[in-house]
Amino acid sequence: MTLSSGQRRYLLVFQCMVPLAINFVLNGIIGFVVFRGVDPVPTWGIESSAGPDLIGTCFFLPAITCLIVTPLVRGHVRSGMVERASRPEDLPAWLQPFRRSLPIRALLFGFVGIALVGGAVAAGLLSAGPGQFGLNSFLWVKASFSAALGAAVTPIIGLVALAEGEHRPDSA
DSSP states (O other): OOOOHHHHHHHHIIIIIHHHHHHHHHHHHHHHHHHTTOOSEESSOSSSOHHHHHHHHHHHHHHHHHHHHHHHHHHHHHHTSSOOOSOGGGSOGGGGGGOSOHHHHHHHHHHHHIIIIIHHHHHHHHHTOOSEEOHHHHHHHHHHHHHHHHHHHHHHHHHHHHTOOSOOTTOO
């Protein structure tokens, strides 16, 4: 798929750099609200533990991002801020399965996040991770991890949205 310099710039700035900053701040705040008073934060456990939180982020961050970013990109295309990609069929083959309704697309991105990143997070925490984190250390890990994940998945979500055909308001 060939993208214009404007489309590449749009994906880099609005779908990579901005989400990196937003996810760092937002997930740092979420972590503080959820884990305040928990120090140290256990790596594994049923309540308030690092592993399940980070693995959950692998599903929820891509899924929620898709639900937010797709309508934003559609609006940016309609307003002329960015041009639509030439043809939906030009999407790389590995992105074709995401050409679905918005709720299904969001679930797919969430499941792929769990499958590709969640497994690596679990393996890393099981093999090399500490038994616990200090609260401040965990908040930095959560914010940084979320920022990196957001910066990685949001441009992909944005690209799929750019490659949509004409969007009809009656379709999700």
